[in-house]
Amino acid sequence: MSPLVIALVIPAAGALLIGLAGRWPNLRETVTMVTAGTLFAVVASLAADVLGGGxxxxxxxxxxxxxxxxxxxxPLGMIYALVAGFLWIFNSIYSFGYMRTGNEKKQTRFYICFAIAIGSALxxxxxxxxxxxxxxxxxxxxxxxPLVTHKGTPAAVRAGRIYxxxxxxTSTCLLLLAIIWTYVATGTVDFKAGGILAGVVTPGVAATLFVLFILGTGKCAVMPFHFWLPNAMVAPTPVSALLHAVAVVKAGVFIALKIAVFVVGVDFIAAHDLGTVLCWMAGATVIIASLVAMTRDNLKALLAYSTVGQLSYIVLAACMGSRLAIEGGAMHIAMHAFGKITLFFCAGAIYVAHHKTEISQMKGIGRTMPVTLFCFAIGSLSIIGLPPFGGAWSKWFLALGALESEHVALLVVFLVSSFLNVAYLMPIVIRAFFVAPDEGTWDKGVQEAPIACLLPIVVTSIGCVALFLFPDLVYSFASRIP
Amino acid sequence: MIDFVQKHLPILIVVLPLLAGLGALFVGRRHQPWMLALATTWTVFGLTIALLTRVLRDGTVEYAIGGWAPPWGIALRVDAVNAFILLIVAGIAAVTTVFARRSIAAEVPDYRWRFFYSAWLLCFTGLLGITITGDAFNLYVLLEISSLSTYTLIALGMGKDRRALTAAFRYLVLGTVGATFILLGIGHLYMMTGTLNMADLAVRLHDLHDNRVVLTAFAFMTVGLGLKVALFPLHMWLPNAYTYAPSVVTAFLAATATKVGAYMAYRFMFTIFGRTFTEGQFTVDIFLITFSCIAIVFASFVAIRQNHIKRLLAYSSVAQIGYIVLGMGLHNPDGLTGSIVHVFNHAITKGGLFLALGAIVYRLGDVTVGEFQGIGRRMPLTAAAIVVGGLSLVGVPLTAGFISKWYLIQGCIESGRWVVAIVVLGGSVLAVVYVWRLVELAYFTAPSQPEVEVREAPLSLLIPTWLLIGATVWFGIDATFTASTARTAAETLLGVIP
Structure with missing residues (x-):
């Protein structure tokens, strides 16, 4: 059997076994871990093959x-698969801690759906x-x-409806329409380096299709189709962390890049400025989302809007019509994933340890959760795009791409957005470490979340640093995108 | 024996259920009539498989009844189109008959069982006959056989709810109007051409395509067929009939009766009228497309507001019939393939869904919003069947409904009808709304009568339900059989294949 098929069979089989092991939580969790581990091993072996030219x-x-x-x-798909596969391992460890400490119901269903979602990501x-x-x-x-509506409360059901x-x-009315239109126009649906639309349809049709493709991929969360993402935050934090910072939303922007490279064609985009409308929309999303994030007091809501903004970085990369930008966008899939999952892990850890969800309640929390908040600072700096953290690399390439394609306005967008990121992320860190807590809130000494929650936080924040020191981990794939 | 069956295959498909339908009255009481029906439907199912295989291999099969050569005698004429429809009708009948024993035992008093199975088999005979015959008047006769037995079947729902009687009566009135219009259409054609044989009619009408009498016949026919397939705004008989008929009858009718109506429409529009339809000055295609678009939007909105789940799915059927007629109106190969493949896909989907509702009726006595609350925990397998079937109604990938939608949209784009493409896609969003309402009721609300203990449906109900629901998944993942057969059928109708 081809390793590609095995990579899909493993999560499917995992889901089945998790269901069978549902009565014995320890066995069930072991199955999840084994599934995640084997899956990553298979994906890694595939990655080695792809790097070797296979x-x-x-x-x-x-x-x-x-x-x-x-x-x-x-190579582009490998980046996404590697990130999703790797982070699933640590997200699973985190889930065990989070779900057990929180005494959540229906945990078996939770892990089954999780495995299927990861399978679909691959x-x-x-x-x-x-x-x-x-x-x-x-x-x-x-x-x-089912993961979004996990709690079953009226709020969760409402969020599920919006989701x-x-x-x-978007996917039926726009994406499917675009796919079938492409099929009728070109006679094929296969991805091809250089694009299948280039040279077959007029630039006008291609630009329309491109808009339909990107807006139809609602998981890109380009405004005005972003509302589902903040709403999906009612889900348990491991879901927000892996799915709504990594697997699901990155599926959206991965598709945006894939469409740009393999369906429309980067040169075709550059030659006729096919992405202009989308650049405006995504650029506006970057700025507006950051501004909205500044107004949020709920930590997960703030992070959700931050994600909306960061996703549009990658959408911009897809629409600029520059190879450097595509490389930057592809790298940002990984860089943002590590940074944002760290932040969500921290948010969840704070909730598990102290049941706090609002930023205004977190004055001086750094004294009682020093490790968590230190990692939060690392994640924030990586999202902002400062060295020595991974986010710096992707932002560098995105900026180069904006220059290469002569979109100076987008350079300004990236710059303004970085400032806004500082403005909404750093106050949380400052408040946690340097503001005196209210009387009697954190006087019980250090109280971190359980080790199962803490370990993944540390690993992913080390990841943020490692990706800065060894950018080749991602760049070797990004540079091989045709 | 094998030779005999091979030689007389087409007529056996009609004669066996006809004889069994009469025999059901005399074979005894209790479950004997059911056993006869079961044996008959499965045998016929096997015969239709054999027939379709032969048609796909050798091309059109002709059979002259009693050896009287057409156009004088009555001919049966089977090409890819009706062989495929025959398979659908017989397959659905076979599966629903398995379901019928327990369901009917619960919903119809036992002294009426033999009448029920007699009407059931006669209805089956009529539907098969309409589909297989090559003679226009013969078609009308069989149409009446199936219609009359359908009225009886619906009226047998009176044991549970006496509104079944008015529903049956209403269908009787409207159905008779429809059948009469069809008869008038056939009469006009006979007047002009002097023949009733369909193949012969097609040849003779070729040069008469803008003759006034032919146009009159065409108009009568269009309205009559519109009533039979329940195309908006001629769908008024359908919701009540589906709601109050016994559950298994609803499943059978929803999956076959309107589908055979669609077949009649294919046959008359494309094979017989041909140029009148495709080149005519009536621009009927515009009418068909407009009304089917209205059907999709309007019926979906009405479905969203229903509180009786059978009625909800009945309105959903009106919307789905819109898709079938829409593909007819597009008359390009992809659109028509979409229409024909949707006949199959919607038959298995809606059949499965109504069977699942039947299982709930079996346990809870009715299937309104109240019974449906919290059903996900009480009857997990039945509820799961409804979710999967619902996804197929929406047209989610990996279900059969997606395949039809794919072809229909392809057809819309090819003929440049962008608005229609948007309606088709918008229709699936509306379907999400009414399907998701069911999901939320089933999984996110507490049962309205928690003190009543409810168990999962018995296997004899679950197996047929999941056979059909499983088929929607199977033919959503590997649709090469359905799609290529529908494509052959569409090309036959459009005259690409003689």
């Missing part, structure tokens, strides 16, 4: 004559054509729905 493909089933579910590995990463991509995109939407409503509306 481009494995696999065909699953012919759905209708001429269209099949098919997989193919290429399916998206390895899609060989638009059809396969769309199938796994929808699998992801539906498998994450499904926006994601399904």
């Amino acid at each position: 481009r494995p493909t696999a065909s699953l089933v012919e759905v209708v004559p001429g269209i099949e579910l098919a997989l193919a590995a290429e 399916g998206i990463a390895f899609s060989a054509n638009l059809f396969t991509l769309f199938v796994f995109y929808e699998v992801m939407t539906f498998s994450t729905f 499904l409503g926006i994601l399904l509306f």
